[in-house]
Amino acid sequence: MEDALIIRDLHVRVEGKPVLRGVNLTVRKGEIHALMGPNGSGKTTLAYVLMGHPAYTVEQGEVLWKGQNILELPPDERAHLGLFLAFQYPVAVPGVTVANFLRTALNERRKRLNPEDKGIPIPEFRKLLREKLALLGLEDSFAARYVNDGFSGGEKKRLEILQMAVLQPEMAILDETDSGLDIDGVRTVAEGINRIFGPHMGILLITHYQRILNYVKPHFVHVMYNGRIVASGGPELALELEEKGYEWLREQFAEQPTA
Amino acid sequence: MAETHLIREARGIGPEAFEAFLETREEPEWLRQARREAWQILRETPKPGPNDEAWRRTDIRALAIEDLATVLVGDGATPPEAMRQIPERRDDLAGGLLLFNGQSLLRWVDERLERRGLIFTDLPTAIREHPDQVAPYLGQIVRPGDGFFAAMNAAFWRNGIFLYVPRDLEVTLPLRAVIGLQGVPTDFSRILIVVEPGAQVTFIDERLADDAVGAAFHNGTVEIHVKENARLTYIALQNWGRYMWNFTHERAFVDRDSTLDWVVIGMGGGITKTFLEVALIGRGATAYMSGVFFFDGQQHADYDTEQDHIAPYTKSDLLYKVALKDRARSVWQGMIRAHPGAQKTDAYQANRNLILSPHARADSIPGLEIMANDLRCTHGATVGQINEEELFYLMSRGLSRPVATRLIVEGFFAPVLDRIPVPDIRRQADTIIHRKLGVPPEEEF
Numbered sequence: 001m002e003d004a005l006i007i008r009d010l011h012v013r014v015e016g017k018p019v020l021r022g023v024n025l026t027v028r029k030g031e032i033h034a035l036m037g038p039n040g041s042g043k044t045t046l047a048y049v050l051m052g053h054p055a056y057t058v059e060q061g062e063v064l065w066k067g068q069n070i071l072e073l074p075p076d077e078r079a080h081l082g083l084f085l086a087f088q089y090p091v092a093v094p095g096v097t098v099a100n101f102l103r104t105a106l107n108e109r110r111k112r113l114n115p116e117d118k119g120i121p122i123p124e125f126r127k128l129l130r131e132k133l134a135l136l137g138l139e140d141s142f143a144a145r146y147v148n149d150g151f152s153g154g155e156k157k158r159l160e161i162l163q164m165a166v167l168q169p170e171m172a173i174l175d176e177t178d179s180g181l182d183i184d185g186v187r188t189v190a191e192g193i194n195r196i197f198g199p200h201m202g203i204l205l206i207t208h209y210q211r212i213l214n215y216v217k218p219h220f221v222h223v224m225y226n227g228r229i230v231a232s233g234g235p236e237l238a239l240e241l242e243e244k245g246y247e248w249l250r251e252q253f254a255e256q257p258t259a
Numbered sequence: 260m261a262e263t264h265l266i267r268e269a270r271g272i273g274p275e276a277f278e279a280f281l282e283t284r285e286e287p288e289w290l291r292q293a294r295r296e297a298w299q300i301l302r303e304t305p306k307p308g309p310n311d312e313a314w315r316r317t318d319i320r321a322l323a324i325e326d327l328a329t330v331l332v333g334d335g336a337t338p339p340e341a342m343r344q345i346p347e348r349r350d351d352l353a354g355g356l357l358l359f360n361g362q363s364l365l366r367w368v369d370e371r372l373e374r375r376g377l378i379f380t381d382l383p384t385a386i387r388e389h390p391d392q393v394a395p396y397l398g399q400i401v402r403p404g405d406g407f408f409a410a411m412n413a414a415f416w417r418n419g420i421f422l423y424v425p426r427d428l429e430v431t432l433p434l435r436a437v438i439g440l441q442g443v444p445t446d447f448s449r450i451l452i453v454v455e456p457g458a459q460v461t462f463i464d465e466r467l468a469d470d471a472v473g474a475a476f477h478n479g480t481v482e483i484h485v486k487e488n489a490r491l492t493y494i495a496l497q498n499w500g501r502y503m504w505n506f507t508h509e510r511a512f513v514d515r516d517s518t519l520d521w522v523v524i525g526m527g528g529g530i531t532k533t534f535l536e537v538a539l540i541g542r543g544a545t546a547y548m549s550g551v552f553f554f555d556g557q558q559h560a561d562y563d564t565e566q567d568h569i570a571p572y573t574k575s576d577l578l579y580k581v582a583l584k585d586r587a588r589s590v591w592q593g594m595i596r597a598h599p600g601a602q603k604t605d606a607y608q609a610n611r612n613l614i615l616s617p618h619a620r621a622d623s624i625p626g627l628e629i630m631a632n633d634l635r636c637t638h639g640a641t642v643g644q645i646n647e648e649e650l651f652y653l654m655s656r657g658l659s660r661p662v663a664t665r666l667i668v669e670g671f672f673a674p675v676l677d678r679i680p681v682p683d684i685r686r687q688a689d690t691i692i693h694r695k696l697g698v699p700p701e702e703e704f
């Protein structure tokens with residue numbers, strides 16, 4: 001099970017309120033899973049819990065990755081195990097340039113792997129960064145800007161994927177990376193994701209729209225409703241949702257006790 | 260390392276100490292007279308206490324004035340290598356000066372500039388060799404009546420710096436001075452800067468001492484004249500030891516159409532109380548006051564600033580950024596004053612505090628006093644902690660908590676540090692910041 005992220009019976013509370021109420025999901029390397037579901041159903045909560053956000057309390061369940069339960073680990077250690085989260089709402093870090101941030105992140109990882117490591121040589125880093133910027137249709141000057149500070153919605157989402165391209169995770173959770181992007185932006189970012197994706201990594205793609213799924217083809221589609229995954233299927237499930245909306249879920253799961 | 264050998268020492272501010280002090284000085288009569296007058300005022304001025312408004316938040320009851328070594332004559336000092344190297348002759352400086360334990364150990368100025376009238380030397384030498392340039396200015400801006408420590412400095416100052424830039428001279432490379440202390444209990448320094456009309460210069464002033472235990476004391480004065488159409492960039496880095504009592508009065512007169520860019524970096528000291536003031540005395544004058552402060556351990560620093568708009572069409576812009584760790588405490592009291600007739604004043608002040616530990620504390624007290632009616636004055640003060648969402652974001656990329664914190668603190672200071680035109684100073688500030696955070700920096704990018 002080295003190659004899978006396994007979520008088992010995950011229950012999570014936020015400020016005393018149950019938000020995840022028994023999530024089960026397995027994402028293997030080489031697979032793309034789309035996670036859909038109405039606003040407030042718990043998708044971002046799941047993403048945050050997987051990455052170790054301190055505001056969320058896990059009540060029950062486990063998350064296995066690389067043979068260990070990662071729920072006890074701080075976010076940085078999860079990152080070093082190859083986990084990555086592209087944020088729905090990326091956070092501004094004023095005064096810190098994109099280049100400095102990425103280089104620090106890369107060097108932190110190198111140092112974890114080898115305490116003797118002196119960090120990535122500057123020319124090598126510049127080359128890497130320039131290559132990844134081009135991949136996402138970004139100007140070189142983007143690297144000199146402060147992280148997410150005054151960025152447009154689309155720029156923020158591009159920066160998330162730029163980070164993924166540089167850090168090369170093995171399991172990436174992309175939380176509404178398509179929202180806030182214009183039509184060309186969705187295509188560019190989707191192409192970037194496809195270039196990064198491969199048998200060496202798994203992707204959990206959270207989205208509300210079929211549009212991105214036209215480019216990034218999911219192997220599986222899941223629907224979250226009220227803190228649970230209530231339906232799973234192939235790509236056709238996304239098309240069905242696009243057509244029918246979520247109303248049918250409400251009818252079908254109305255008897256579910258709510259918090 | 261050779262220690263400073265004390266030839267003479269006396270304590271306190273009483274008549275015997277003062278007479279003994281005068282005896283150690285070979286100075287012209289006008290200066291002796293000025294010292295006597297200052298000493299008289301000092302005798303009539305009580306040591307500030309918790310009932311004085313400006314001193315309410317800084318308790319100096321433990322400072323025993325009668326024990327201060329006001330008279331201290333020594334020789335034979337060898338500064339630490341790192342200190343000695345800073346002002347050495349280099350291609351990227353126009354001049355250097357090292358005052359160590361009150362002695363002038365090094366001074367040089369680019370000869371071409373010297374021939375054109377630039378003076379950059381220790382103050383006693385300037386008084387001997389250039390009395391006509393010094394006498395009209397010394398003690399004209401910071402006066403003995405300004406306060407107890409101003410009076411004490413005017414009476415007992417021992418060494419200092421004189422920078423004089425003659426009319427229309429543009430000095431492109433910075434001048435750099437170090438005031439260093441090691442193993443002596445007191446220092447009284449005085450800096451006088453005169454930038455004549457149309458002249459331009461950048462001056463870097465570093466105050467350095469190690470953390471040797473034992474009550475060390477520094478009393479400093481800075482007087483700045485920026486005349487018509489002149490420009491001064493003044494960068495002051497204070498990194499005294501953490502057991503130092505540090506008191507200064509610093510004030511600039513900024514005249515017609517001139518610009519003062521004043522950057523203060525404060526990292527050291529045990530208990531610091533500093534008055535930093537700009538007076539915009541000529542129409543169209545501009546002053547920027549920027550500050551980067553980082554205190555940790557038990558450090559206490561109290562900064563009193565004033566932006567005095569006296570002439571019309573003047574602009575001032577203050578931004579002081581403070582980070583505090585452990586049990587450190589900072590106080591900033593800022594006053595914008597628009598005098599009658601200072602129409603079209605454009606004044607701004609902001610103080611931002613980043614609290615890194617639950618026991619650190621920042622007091623931020625902005626103030627406005629408006630006696631003109633057609634103007635724009637704004638201010639802002641914030642005290643906040645590290646944002647947990649920022650921390651989580653950075654940690655999710657694999658940065659450990661200390662490294663993420665380091666990046667956030669660097670980012671907090673960046674808008675001010677990025678404005679410093681001298682890379683060396685920027686690096687030095689970064690080094691101190693990283694030492695305080697306990698996290699090594701990334702190598703140069």
Ligand SMILES: Nc1ncnc2c1ncn2[C@@H]1O[C@H](COP(=O)(O)OP(=O)(O)OP(=O)(O)O)[C@@H](O)[C@H]1O
Nearest residue numbers: 014015019037038039040041042043044045046055
């Ligand atoms: N930090 C928090 N504090 C309080 N409530 C929270 C917090 N985080 C999530 N919630 C609540 O948990 C529920 C699930 O929110 P979550 O953000 O996970 O939904 P989502 O499925 O990502 O929605 P959307 O599609 O709008 O992004 C919502 O009711 C939300 O208000």
Ligand SMILES: [Mg+2]
Nearest residue numbers: 043044045088
């Ligand atoms: Mg969400």
